[in-house]
Amino acid sequence: MSPQLEIQLIAMLVAAACALPGVFLVLRRTAMVSDAISHTILFGIVIGFLVVRDLASPWLMAGATLTGVLTVWLVELLTRTRRVHEDAAIGLVFPLLFSLAVIMISRFAGNVHLDNDAVLLGEIGFAPFDRLVLLGVDLPRAMWVMGGILAANLLFIGVCYKELKLSTFDAGLATALGFSPALLHYGLMTLVSLTAVGAFDAVGAILVVALMIGPPAAAYLLTDRLARMVGLSVAIGALSALAGYWLARTLDTTIAGAMATMIGVSFALVFVFAPQRGMIALLRRRAGQRWIVAQQMLAAHLLQHEGTPAAEDESRLSTLGEHLRWSPGFVVGVVRRAEAGDLVRRDGDALRLTARGRALAVAAMTR
Secondary structure (H helix, E strand, C coil): CCHHHHHHHHHHHHHHHHHHHHHHHHHCCCHHHHHHHHHHHHHHHHHHHHHHCCCCCHHHHHHHHHHHHHHHHHHHHHHHCCCCCHHHHHHHHHHHHHHHHHHHHHHHCCCCCCCHHHHHHCCHHHHHHCEEEECCEEEEHHHHHHHHHHHHHHHHHHHCHHHHHHHHHCHHHHHHCCCCHHHHHHHHHHHHHHHHHHHHHHHHHHHHHHHHHHHHHHHHCCCCCHHHHHHHHHHHHHHHHHHHHHHHHHHCCCHHHHHHHHHHHHHHHHHHHCCCCCHHHHHHHHHHHHHHHHHHHHHHHHHHHCCCCCHHHHCEHHHHHHHHCCCHHHHHHHHHHHHHCCCEEEECCEEEECHHHHHHHHHHHCC
């Protein structure tokens, strides 16, 4: 297997593993927790290294995962005091632990490969050179690690899917039914921490956040079904990672940066063109609602003056714009749509309500 193919496979594994817990972070409106965790785990990595003095030790991953859980606990501890909001609590805990990690790296691990650039950006292009042989199969270590984490995420979500769904959308009902939203929350945050730790060395903190939040946020705009959102998140993340690799190869630039860029591009495309929640669909609905409201106003106006001495003047097409303060072009558009909807009919220059138009006017005036 060529290094180029291995890089792409690692990127897809990382994208899929990050997207799975990311879906629930987006739905629970705790997306920025992933940013905090992806940075504060450096504190656990440094502590683990200072204890065992071995960058390959599994204790570093354990320490980093526990630090992620500690970050969530500290944020919630501050939030429960009701003196600071969650975003402010994240802004307090995240810089504190990350800064402590940077200080310890500078003071105690200056000659170790834990520099700040590698921490933030990572370099997935080097992942194929760090290899691990298991069961006679020689693959990059990152592929083994992220494959295992992806399997763990799939197992947790598969086993706890109903409980996660219920606690995400209605924590009170979950508690009433005997589930423990707090236990599920910390289990999910442990997975977030483990995923961030696994992806940390290969792709860096920034791409971890992008992969964990960008694809689920895009999928959220495409569907209202949780299962479909999970699948779309994985697909968008994997395709964005592949597109980012080829963009980096074309421009001869950083792979992680190009992948993060393509995640942003994917979200922007969905944000604009999503069938139901995209900006174009939203503008179309608003435009349609404008015409609907205008037809209701027209029907109400005609009904209000029907049978009065002013009815002839008030219902004339030539003076309608003056009475309703509409432009001539808008009057033509509203009347054309009202005729097509069998709400009014023309009687020379005058407009007359149909039975359907009269019913619409009555409904509009009684609201």
